[in-house]
Amino acid sequence: MSVRYSLKGDEEDEGYWNQKEKRQNFFDDADDENEIIDWTGTRIEEFTGSQVTSARGTNKNASFTKPSRPVEIANNFPKTVGTKNLSKPTSSSASSLESAVKRDSKLSHTEVSKLYAEVTSLKRKLQSSERSRWDAPKVSDTIIRMVMGEPFSLEMYKSLPDKLTLLDSAIEYHDGNSITAIVLFLKKTLKNSIFISELRKRPVAINHYAVYLRSMGDEEVLASQLQILGRKEEAAMCRYRLTLQESSPQARYQSMKKCTDSYFEGSKILHRETVLLREQCSLLNKQILIEGADSKASRERKPPFADCPKEAELYFLPLITTLYYCCKYHFNQSQSSISSPESLVKEFNMSEKQYVMTAAKACANQRKWADLDTLLAPKKWIMKTKKPTVGFDRIVGILLKAKAPNDILQKYMLMMDDTTKRLETAKKYKIHSVVIETLKQMRDLRGLQNYRTEVTYGSSEDIQLQTLLKNTSIKWKT
Incomplete structure (x- = not known):
């Protein structure tokens, strides 16, 4: 079956297609069946032979004439095929299902029951999904x-x-x-x-x-x-x-x-x-007090900063560096003074070795040889021992780094207990008088004779060496 639609009339046949009346007819021509469908898609009446049923009514005397050409359909009207409307359904609810069942007599009672059961199951699944969307996953x-x-x-x-x-x-x-x-x-x-x-x-x-x-x-x-x-x-x-x-x-x-x-x-x-932290607090407090007084004295050019300008602040320095600072600027202060090196040693239980080494470095760098003699004198030793715990070989090492003069080096080299080490050090730094005196103490005649080539002819060291070689009272080792 084929269906043809028309919403426009033929301009040559205005009597049949009247646009002013705003009515259109649709015709369908088939080999085995002919029917007329109005613009809503509803079949009006079947026709056979000469009987025609139109939207205006029934005319038994009318004869059907096939239109000369298929008529175009307007785009804004729904397309229909037979009795089926191709437009999208507007609702799929249960009520519309019931009305659809009533219109369609082909569905059995069993099929209707199955459809209702399916709808009920889908509703339950939808409700369960809505509830479970807020449930925590595993x-x-x-x-x-x-x-x-x-x-x-x-x-x-x-x-x-x-x-x-x-x-x-x-x-x-x-x-x-x-x-x-x-x-x-x-x-x-x-x-x-x-x-x-x-x-x-x-x-x-x-x-x-x-x-x-x-x-x-x-x-x-x-x-x-x-x-x-x-x-x-x-x-x-x-x-x-x-x-x-x-x-x-x-x-x-x-x-x-x-x-x-x-x-x-x-x-x-x-x-x-805890003990170390309390000492650190005490040290910082002491640095604050010393720095406050020294900064004021430095600005006013008061001793000891008149001759030795202040180079850096004392804040946050380690204990051994603070001791060096106090030895450098406040070496001769009494123990009752807050900036005295001895008071610092006593308060923080520093060892004799730490004190002597640090103070010796401060005195040597400042070239205060008198203070160095005072430091190494027995009456200045804190522990009141016969000799400092620091060997004179280490003192000599400090003096060598500070580039002390030869007379100072000679004085403290001769205090070194180890004669072999003293001889090696004196030869290395060419302290001739110490070498000659050490060879004399060792009674090394051959060593003195060989060392004659190292001294300048006619110098005081050469005269000292010649005198020793001529002295017959010395018992030399053979």
Whole structure:
């Protein structure tokens, strides 16, 4: 069956196609069946032979004449084929299903029941899907997604057991990023007391949490959190690092004192560190006092800074450097003075060797040979021993670095106990008088004779050597 449509009339046959009346007829011509369809797509009446049924009514006397050509259809009207409308249905609800069933007598009661059952099942599945979209997925699935770097959400886990299961599962997977993410989620969603209590049971989680805080540069929060979590040693060292960031001496002193009282004091494990930290606080306080007085004296050009200008500030210097500073500028001050080297040695329990070596360097660099003699005199030794604990070979080494004159070198080289080392040192630095005197003490006649080539003819050393060779009272070694 073929259907032909027409909405426009033929300009040559205005009587048959009248546009002013705004009515169109549709014709269909087929070999086995002929029918007329109006513009809504409804069949008006079948016709056979000469009977024609139109939208205007029935005319038995009319005869059907096939149109000369197919008529075009307007684009804004629905296309129909037979009795079926090709436009998209507007509704698929259950009510429309019922009306459709009534119109179509071919559906049986069993088929209708099946359709209703299918609709009911689809409704239940839709409701179940709407409810389950807010249910939390399995913990293992979420952890795997986190480990694999896929999108995930932790907000759907509401209960405490689920949250702790998440953390324990991440720890079992040994994935640091997952552990850190879950710890931060717990901190955000749990009470602080519960968060701290649960985190204390999981040291691995604390480690990752501490690394995260340190990477964020929040040392203050890291120190407080570590102390709350029971990591007192780590919290103390973290807080100590914060005190060292203070640039002002007074501010660092106050911060260090507070750190000692709050984080170090009372800890048996940190007892030794507590003692050292208290000494550091005392040293910084002493440096503040000494620097304040010396800066004023330097500005006013008062001794000792009139002859020896102040080179640098004393703040934050080590103990041995502070001692060197005091020996350099305040060597002769009484022990009761705050800047006295002896008071510094006594307060911080420094050894005799530390004091003698540091003071000798200060005196040699300042070329204060009288102060050096005073330092090495027995009455100046702090421990009141017969001789200093520092060997004169080390004193000679200090004098050589300071480029001391030969008479000073000769004086202290002759005090060296080891004659072999003294002879080697004197030969190396060409202190001829010391070499000659040492060979005399060793009664080495051949050594004296061979050393004649090293001294200048007619010099004092040559005269000394010739005198020794002519002295018959000396018992030389053969």
